[in-house]
Amino acid sequence: MIAGVQREFVVFDAMGVLYRHGNVVRGVLIPYLREHGCTHTEAEIREVYRRCTLGAISTGELWSALGVAATASDGDYCSRHELTQDAPEVLRGLGEAGITPLVLTNDAVPWSEQLRLRFGLTAYVETWFVSSAIGARKPDPAAYRPVLAHPGLDAARTRFVDDRPTNLMAAEAAGFRPVLFRSDDTDAHPEPGFQPPVVHTMTGLWKLLSSAGRSA
Known part of the structure; x- marks a missing residue:
């Protein structure tokens, strides 16, 4: 890393974002x-x-x-889980663009590990923060603290992508820049008046993230 150059990160939810089922x-x-x-x-x-x-x-x-x-x-x-279309390509593209993907997921460590290996995501994500290891689930503020402590991360410069508005409200309160990725579970967790940028596909997310990078 070049001295004085700030690292860029994006934090992803897993269920409902990288994997198809939010619920x-x-x-x-x-x-x-x-x-x-x-x-x-x-x-x-x-x-x-x-x-x-x-x-x-x-x-x-x-x-x-x-x-x-x-x-x-x-x-x-x-084996019953499904990958969101184009998720690996977006993760790889972010890395190639100099943006480091992280994941914060409500999951059990053995399941999280098997899924990332099954779908070939390990190489594209620097760190997986899993609730069973952290001892806290989103939207508990304690779930976000290990991510905030990640070396080089500046929450004010970091997009946080999740399919649940409740989780994104907590992420925003922690200082992150929220992005709503709509899933089958989004409408079950409303936050009236909360209006972050919204995407519906990985292609749409890539366009948002890459355009943000060009304008930074």
Whole structure:
């Protein structure tokens, strides 16, 4: 790095941005559990999922708590996720443009690791901040602190891309520049009066980020 040159970053959410399903519990986890005979209610499943993504229990303990440990597995579950179209190309393009991608995700570390390896994203993201390792989930302000402490990062110069307005409000409060990436889950987490830049596709996001870079 050249002395005196400030590094540029973009922070991405994973679910609903890099991966297609924003409501991952309803869109991926519950259908997977039902296939394996789980009869727990959605509220019960969400509570166990929340504990897992906070690091309170392991993914193995999640399968046990939901009664599917005999047949469910991390690898099989992760195979049900879908990549957002053009996500790797945008991540690679940012790196080539001198902008460093980071990820802050509400997830369990084993799932996050399997997904990034499966979709070939590891090489494009400098650091993955995962809620089960942090012990805090967005929009808890504590979830953003490790990102704020990342070497060289200036939140005032950093775009934060998420599909939930509630998460982006917290990101803005932490000093980041929010960008809303619309997903299947966006409208379930409204923040009336909050109007960040909005994109609907990775192509649209690339245009916004690259134009911002040219005007900086």
